[in-house]
Amino acid sequence: MPRFSVVVPAYRVQGYLRECLDSVLTQSFRDIEVIAVDDCSPDGSGLILDEYASRDPRVQVLHLPRNSGLGRARNTGVQHATGDYLLFLDSDDSYLPGALAAIDRRLTACGDPDLLVFDHERAHWWGERRPSVFGEQLAAPGTRTYTVAERPELLTLFHVAWNKAYRRSFYQREGFAFAPGLYEDAPLTNQAMVCARSIGCLPRVCVSYRQRYQGAITGSPGRRHFGIFRQYASLFAFLDARADLEAHRPLLFERMVSHYLFCLRRGERVRPADRRAYFRLAARDYRERLPPGFRPPCGAARDFRLLARNSYALFAARERARRAAGRARRAALRLRGALRALGCRAYYALQRRLPLDPGLAVYTAYWHRGVACNPAAVHAKARELAPRLKGVWIVRTDAAGAVPPGTDHVPPGSLRYWRLLARATYFVNNVNFPDHLVKRPGQRHVMTHHGTPLKSMGLDQRPYPAAARRTDFPLLLRRADRWDVSVTSNPHSAEVWDRAFPCSYEDLQAGYPRNDRLATATGAECAAVRARLGVPEGRTVLLYAPTMRDYREGFVPRLDLERLCAGLGDGYAVLVRTHYFYGPDAALCDLHERGLLRDVSRHPSVEDLCLAADALVTDYSSLMFDYAVLDRPLVIHAPDWETYRDSRGVYFDLLSGRPGETPGATARTAEELIEVFRSGAWRGPEATRLRAAFRARFCPYDDGRAAERVVRRVLLGEDPSALPPPAPGRPASAPAAVDSRQPTS
Template sequence: MQPGLSVIVHGPDPQGHLGELLDALAAQPFAEAEVIVAAVGDWARQQAEQHAAGDPRMVVLPLPEGTGDSAARAAGAARATGRWLHFVHAKDGLPVGALRTVADRTAELSDSVDVLVVDHVLSTWQTSSAPSGDGRYLAGAGRRAVPLADSPQLLQLTPVLGNRVIRADFWRSLDVAGSDFSDDEAYAALAVLLHADKVASLDQVAYEIRELREQSLPPVTTAQRYAVIERYEQLHRILAEQGAPEGPRAVLYDVMVHELVRIFARSGMPDPEAREFFTRASRAAVSWRPKHHQRPAGLEGIRYSLLEENAYTKYRAFQAANQKRREVRSLVASGKRQVSAKLRDQRYRRALSEPVDPNLAVFSAYWDRGVACNPAAIAAKLAELAPHIHPVWVVSRHKAALLPPGTDHIVPGTRRYWDVMARAKYLVNNVNFPNSVVKRQDAIHIQTHHGTPLKRMGLDQLDFPAASKGLDFDALLARIDKWDYSVSANSHSTRMWERAYPSNYTPLDHGYPRNDVFYSATAEDVRAIRDRLGIAPGRRAILYAPTHRDYEAGWTPRLDLASLADRLGEDTVLLVRGHYFYGGAASPLTDLRRSGRVIDVSSYDPVEELALAADALVTDYSSIMFDYANLNRPIVIYADDWETYAKTRGVYFDLMAEAPGQVARTQDELAAVFETDAWRDEAAMKSLTAFRRRFCEFDDGRAAERVVRRVFLGESEESLPPVIPVDERTPAPTPEEATAR
């Protein structure tokens, strides 16, 4: 039986939203519909295939990376068998019940109806499911199917295909994909209304537009802005050829002028391009103005008049006057604080007027803690491959004494700090630089991050108050917009960063530089680290590294270390990296510390050395698990509060279902894992292998080299050392192997 409705999901997986969309479809078990996923690229294909395995309605149509939206829609429509087509972009969503609502409404419509228009909600990084504002147009149209001339206000609906459900035969007869405007979705959305014999309306929400943050998208070109004018001229030609009455022509004219004025006012085009755009827009406004058209009142009417007169200079003066009024109001509101800030920044501003030093690089890690993490590994490789570039570390005053001898450094707030920050060509950090640091046009900011995300990060914390308390998301976005590059250890991280930190930076899928040591360390290195820690040969060392809980006001120990050490026996050493405050003579840990069976390594750096020294890792939800997996050594997850953590912090995947080894939910279970060989048995190592393939994707020992060559030496992506497949890598020797050598 022919399905009544074909939902065509199309596109790549922008910022990780495709999975949410397919989850929403799976939660709407309406059997009379089919779902065609025109998946662009490997990541979208993998997402689609995972969901299709559990949904018999779903058909996956893999398309090559880079396939445009128009071509993806066309491919999906060619495969679809339904009577009606609903195009759903991979970034967007379908509200609860939308599938049945649309299917029920289209089932009522005869073949004389070509398009069903529906309402939608709008979501951004700041808002969720905000009303569209289109409801008034739909309510005015009612439920009758009518020619567009009877409801011309429908041309004012947000011009996307997702809020139009289109009869399949009508769509194919239009051949929109073959037109000169095939890549212009707004053109297609308006054209289907102009060509339709009848349009039906549904004054119910059946679509969600997710508006991606502008800064995360490629910049709009001047040619694309000129093309908007051509779009509307072509649409007006269609109406002219049809001999359409004035109603649709007047509404389309208002839509056109409103958008052209908005583009001109907000685009920030250079003056020659802006003048040319204004001239072209003016010609279109004069050519297509309906005979009896009435300009709107107020400021909008003034804008119409100036555009139709091609009064570019007057329009700029009009803009400037409005801007001046807004600035005066803002200045009065800010008062003395603004004056104070300008005085405070005077020295920095002077430094910013000096040329950028192409051989100066600033490094910082963990909020100016010292030489550590990915920035440290990059700096070390930089000294080897590009010694002409001088590194300077930003270090807080109380940490400066702990720096390696000879480390050139600056202390935040000092005169030299502002001078170096202003002149440096390269700024490298595993967190963000302060808001006060200006992004110079010819400087390069490299965000290295400091872990693979299990927990929700960035904008994804919006729905989790315990995690986002006190976080200024607008300021966060301003810092993100300074990034030029974002370093990633795996595809999962790349996708989650795109979603959590939406801006127009370039991802570097090169691996985490700090993890290079897991492939370069020798048996002698492993033995030396264990000697420094006081771990005797033959002893099993277990690194215990729990993470912070946002839902707890303070630190709550999750294990009774004394009891655990007693159960595991004298041959096991616990390396504890956490905030354990067992003190005093009566502490049950006192004797265990003296005997070296419990070693507090909370302040030991670098943490990579602790990983090399350990035979196994025990953690809960810390990102250390992703790094440690490079060593191909056992990992045990201690998850006594997983449900609470996942609910309050938010997570990107179910660790209980995709753990890198054994999972213990109680201390007794944890002890039992290590009292037997369960911690490293076949099942545990099989889970570790799958985890390692997914999350150690780019870590092969040459990550720092790739970053330095790509960013500092300007080498092409194609010329970089290729990533060695996971199964072909040789990690550092285990402590057992190191002792045997």
């Protein structure tokens, strides 16, 4: 008997079905059966299901002789299920990696409850992914279980079938079944919630809920949405037959009315021409099912009262007033913002009439995200070599708490911010300053960049829509026209910048200031960093740092990290750092909390993480070029190389195996990556040879004096011929735990 029976009904989903099935069958948790129901689909869905069943014995396909609808197709699947728990997955949705393992663990931790509710995300057709609003609510119970009587707010969780695991014996004992028609999830999920003797919660995002461009039933307005009244009629008929559930009637009544109102307000469901008739039926149900002594919820009492009186005219008038008030609020906010912007521009113009301050330098990095990267290294060296200069950082308000003590900083948009832009002489940034900055004569701009380019940059992005879709190239060149100095990390970068940003700046062949620390680190410093991170002694530390994808929104893990950690064993410690464009990831947080890895995405210093790691695992991140300074193993995990290469464009073939292009061992799958480490190939002779060539090509200037060269040339105005010439860097000391430069036998 499998742990899970996953019921997947299919109708007109041939374009999404493979992704759905793959998301189930490639889960690290294998103790499952998939009951796939072909609801007499007229497209190729049935053939796809048969194909999967032919190669995976866990898939059972049922072909219905006629189209029966989603609810009946699910009922058919349930009849053939044998698992301990039932899960329902719509065939255009998918599970995220590790979802089933997380569900199994939480079920076990909760003592195998009747019902487990887990989180989801919305995956919009344009690529954006948004977490649900239920994360905190699902996190609150921990591993404790409750009934609806104990925690009535459980009924406010998203009432769909696919965000729950149902103990099959409980499901069968209660005689649950989906009713035909639209909104079929509402009665069954509410029945299950009030009948369950134990309900657990899992805050991890397990399901990616696809928001289709068209074809979704809930996004197609029409009279079909009147089916919601039949569904709630079946729910209250169930309740009428169960005297033991009478105490839940007020809660279910409130959920019914709230659901009616939710649909009524959405034009993609109830058309304006149908709203009066819909309101009349909702008012009828209100009167007929009103529990004695019911009190409407706070915040919605007026809507409930209008429904009770069947006052559609007043409801419609209130809706018009509410929408008008919303428009007025938005207009007022826009006006307030415009007035403030006008005042700031006037103040900025006035300040630009005043003399420049020759002792004032402005620093910022990563669009004001904090004190970091090359500008931070330049600022630190300027304090040492040019103490007369005052350095001020531009830092967003939400990042100000992480600014090092004693560092002067200012939030963007403040009056002091505009004064600094107008009066400072030096500007140091690793990205472009905002377009509203007007460069005055005598001001000096230093572009330090923040990575060696593997992917196409600047004008080279033009042939690649995924990279160029949001880029105004004439504006990009106007920004680059403000540069006085471009800090070059290696000859490859100099060639790329010259073509990608063809402007009249000075190319300063200095190396990357942020890498000075890597080039001069000692073994004792590396050991101290590991101790601060809490890495157990004797572990081999791997830093996994994937980059962003232009062709999709949000962090989507391309590596099954749970499988990787399990395959490597206890001898390894895995640090994971996601790209700074992405916010927290629930699945990654779950793995961190379980102690399988450490999520270091918000760690303030990537240099610390590099010093702590015995090896870097990345896909296409420019961090590989910095890490090469340390002369430690580099492993490339490139599961989507062709897609990345074709959508963004690259300057060389990272997987070619040629010296100077491939930095070490490579893998395309999690299994291959595990084998790279098990076999010792990650630090073997071939990997060492490739790493040496890669390091020679991309790290020729990283000798620990890059920041000094920038400060002396730009801030002190020294002649280029007087600067200390870049010298070949020495390999940085390996961490104390493992000498990663020694290949295995």
